[in-house]
Amino acid sequence: MDTTASEYIRHRLERYETSIDHTRAGLQDPSGTGKLSASAPYAEQCAIPVLLDSLSGNPDEQAALRQDFARITKKLEVLARESGSNYRACLFEDVKRFAHAYHASACHASIGNLRNGAATDPCRRRLINLLLSELAEDHEVSGIEALLTMIDDNLQRSVTVPGKDATGSHAAGHRAYAAVTEPEHSTPHKDSGQIGIK
Numbered sequence: 001m002d003t004t005a006s007e008y009i010r011h012r013l014e015r016y017e018t019s020i021d022h023t024r025a026g027l028q029d030p031s032g033t034g035k036l037s038a039s040a041p042y043a044e045q046c047a048i049p050v051l052l053d054s055l056s057g058n059p060d061e062q063a064a065l066r067q068d069f070a071r072i073t074k075k076l077e078v079l080a081r082e083s084g085s086n087y088r089a090c091l092f093e094d095v096k097r098f099a100h101a102y103h104a105s106a107c108h109a110s111i112g113n114l115r116n117g118a119a120t121d122p123c124r125r126r127l128i129n130l131l132l133s134e135l136a137e138d139h140e141v142s143g144i145e146a147l148l149t150m151i152d153d154n155l156q157r158s159v160t161v162p163g164k165d166a167t168g169s170h171a172a173g174h175r176a177y178a179a180v181t182e183p184e185h186s187t188p189h190k191d192s193g194q195i196g197i198k
Helices: 003-028 040-053 059-111 116-120 122-135 142-157
Strands: 159-161 174-176
Touching: 003 040, 003 059, 040 059, 040 122, 059 122, 059 142, 122 142
Parallel strands: none
Antiparallel strands: 159 174
16 A cells, blocks of 8 residues: 555544544534534545545555544544534534535636536535535435536536637637526525525
8 A cells, every 4th residue: 555645544534533523622612712613524524435445555454544434433423413403503504605615616617618626626515415415314405405406417518619709700619608507595595494596
């Protein structure tokens, strides 16, 4: 196994566990310095499986890293279970903000003729999916899911088509933009917690 890669994953595992400890401490003492990011442990978690899957080499070391990841993830599950509805409400607020940031990045990618991953950030999307999976059992997430589906559909329909230059001659090609439009009401509905999509 690449020593540099394995050391980096150990570093990321340490960050993952530390984020859980800091989040727990912040929940127990909200008056402490710094602003609590409820989703910080999930942000650390979502990148690690990709790193683990990319490893090759010593199978015993791979197994040890995966076991450590599983151990830390159980700590996060305990935190989420013991911290109650207020913590989960904070997670829900975070995922709504992340979804709108993802939407803005998708608009940038479409208008700038960028590859989807160049601006939409696969890590952010994995984090959104992870939080939606975590929250689906006790929060209404269908509005966010609809927004994500709209974004993905629009990105897939963005294509390069023939166009004309100022003289009326055919140019090399122009970008045709599918409508990736901002919802008229970006604040959640009070009755359902859904992101408004018009």
